[in-house]
Amino acid sequence: MRLAVKIGGWIKLQVIKADIAVVGGGPAGLSAAYSAAKSGARVILLEKDDAIAQNIRTSGVTWTREINRLGISSEYYNPISNYRFVSPSSEVLINGSGSEPQSCVLDVRKTWHHLASLAAAAGADIMLKTTVANITMDSGGRISGIKAKTMRGSVDIGCRLVIDASGFSSFVGRKAGIASEWKRYGVGAEYECYCEHVDADTWVLMVGKQYSEAGYAWIFPLSKNRVRIGIGVGRPESKQDPLDALNSMIEARLSPLDKMGKIQPIEFHYGFIPNQGLRKASVSDGLILVGDSAGQSNPLVLEGIRYAIEFGRLAGEIGAKSLSENSSKESLEDYQRIVKANLESKINSALKVQSRWLELSDEQWDKELEILRNMSLDEFLDFVKADFTASKMMKLALHHPKLAARQLFNMVLKS
Numbered sequence: 492m493r494l495a496v497k498i499g500g501w502i503k504l505q506v507i508k509a510d511i512a513v514v515g516g517g518p519a520g521l522s523a524a525y526s527a528a529k530s531g532a533r534v535i536l537l538e539k540d541d542a543i544a545q546n547i548r549t550s551g552v553t554w555t556r557e558i559n560r561l562g563i564s565s566e567y568y569n570p571i572s573n574y575r576f577v578s579p580s581s582e583v584l585i586n587g588s589g590s591e592p593q594s595c596v597l598d599v600r601k602t603w604h605h606l607a608s609l610a611a612a613a614g615a616d617i618m619l620k621t622t623v624a625n626i627t628m629d630s631g632g633r634i635s636g637i638k639a640k641t642m643r644g645s646v647d648i649g650c651r652l653v654i655d656a657s658g659f660s661s662f663v664g665r666k667a668g669i670a671s672e673w674k675r676y677g678v679g680a681e682y683e684c685y686c687e688h689v690d691a692d693t694w695v696l697m698v699g700k701q702y703s704e705a706g707y708a709w710i711f712p713l714s715k716n717r718v719r720i721g722i723g724v725g726r727p728e729s730k731q732d733p734l735d736a737l738n739s740m741i742e743a744r745l746s747p748l749d750k751m752g753k754i755q756p757i758e759f760h761y762g763f764i765p766n767q768g769l770r771k772a773s774v775s776d777g778l779i780l781v782g783d784s785a786g787q788s789n790p791l792v793l794e795g796i797r798y799a800i801e802f803g804r805l806a807g808e809i810g811a812k813s814l815s816e817n818s819s820k821e822s823l824e825d826y827q828r829i830v831k832a833n834l835e836s837k838i839n840s841a842l843k844v845q846s847r848w849l850e851l852s853d854e855q856w857d858k859e860l861e862i863l864r865n866m867s868l869d870e871f872l873d874f875v876k877a878d879f880t881a882s883k884m885m886k887l888a889l890h891h892p893k894l895a896a897r898q899l900f901n902m903v904l905k906s
């Protein structure tokens with residue numbers, strides 16, 4: 492697989508051949524590497540950080556049923572039963588304590604390491620501390636490989652297919668000219684903290700300008716003394732620095748932090764998430780975009796992990812199959828079609844709710860909470876998961892003849 496060229500005793504350039512090169516060792520890349528290797532392809536994954544999950548860029552909230560289905564069992568998360576919303580002068584608790592917990596907060600490092608082990612066991616090679624710096628093209632203008640910088644010098648990787656799982660930067664997609672810089676996105680800052688008093692069964696979202704100018708703050712528990720506390724801000728609506736806002740919120744002990752006793756940050760997380768919907772094109776000759784790189788996230792609650800894993804696996808599987816057809820664009824189109832069919836309308840509906848939420852004043856937020864107060868647990872979960880099918884929204888409007896629920900229905904279904 493590798494050819495090292497020695498010049499004057501130093502390894503200057505390595506040339507590596509693989510079937511598939513995966514760029515990025517987040518959940519999308521690790522999942523793509525796993526399924527491609529499992530399908531028999533020679534796979535190499537390149538990650539710029541020193542370790543998988545060295546820099547955490549996520550809060551790790553997801554849904555138990557969906558994540559269990561993807562093979563992530565309860566040893567990887569703290570289950571959540573209750574959902575609390577706090578606005579400047581109101582509060583809602585959606586109580587699910589009588590039923591199976593439907594949400595959870597992942598131990599992100601443990602989960603990503605598990606995904607990496609699956610990929611390695613399936614036969615994928617993982618190169619850490621390897622930054623992809625460019626792509627190579629053949630004479631016909633088709634992507635033919637990548638150039639990367641490693642601890643031991645530069646490396647050229649020749650391959651038939653590149654899977655771009657580089658996250659928000661869409662590094663390869665942009666170099667290849669099928670993706671542009673995201674114009675609408677969220678930026679989030681978060682501390683993982685020791686905390687004296689934590690309700691380990693309940694996650695909290697805090698809305699209103701005192702928390703975030705265009706977004707919200709959160710408290711996501713990992714155990715009875717461990718929480719992630721963070722703030723997300725939407726761009727371009729606001730220029731607010733989420734870290735400044737987070738530090739101010741903790742210093743001022745804004746509610747409900749005032750009831751949590753000692754709060755001691757022990758780890759800092761920071762990241763960006765696209766808020767624009769799916770990329771129009773996520774495949775071209777010899778290239779697939781997956782995960783955040785392809786815009787596969789629900790912008791309403793900054794949720795992309797389960798999609799990154801699910802569609803990462805799909806990209807690896809279809810990518811490996813496509814090798815027999817030289818990974819032509821046509822041989823990859825099933826991937827794009829399946830992702831669109833599963834995600835496009837959900838994300839588009841979530842974007843509509845989000846653009847409404849970004850404009851709400853504090854007084855309007857207090858009223859908006861009444862919509863949530865009227866929902867049953869299942870209706871609420873469908874809503875935050877962006878499961879806005881027409882029949883579910885119709886049921887919601889019929890069950891809640893009050894104006895607020897009707898407004899919601901109109902907002903999501905009318906263009």
Ligand SMILES: Cc1cc2nc3c(=O)[nH]c(=O)nc-3n(C[C@H](O)[C@H](O)[C@H](O)COP(=O)(O)OP(=O)(O)OC[C@H]3O[C@@H](n4cnc5c(N)ncnc54)[C@H](O)[C@@H]3O)c2cc1C
Pocket residue numbers: 514515516517518519520537538539540544548549550551552553621622623624656657658659660662677678679680681723761762763764781782783784787788792793794795796797799
């Ligand atoms: C503040 C915040 C909170 C979030 N909270 C949640 C949440 O609670 N639940 C949820 O489901 N989702 C959440 N998300 C979204 C979720 O984190 C992403 O959707 C998910 O991580 C996408 O996975 P990915 O593999 O596509 O990208 P990433 O996780 O970003 O992984 C990309 C990887 O590529 C590597 N890389 C980038 N460029 C290069 C390069 N040139 N060379 C080599 N390697 C490279 C990076 O180092 C990184 O490891 C949140 C996002 C943010 C920003």
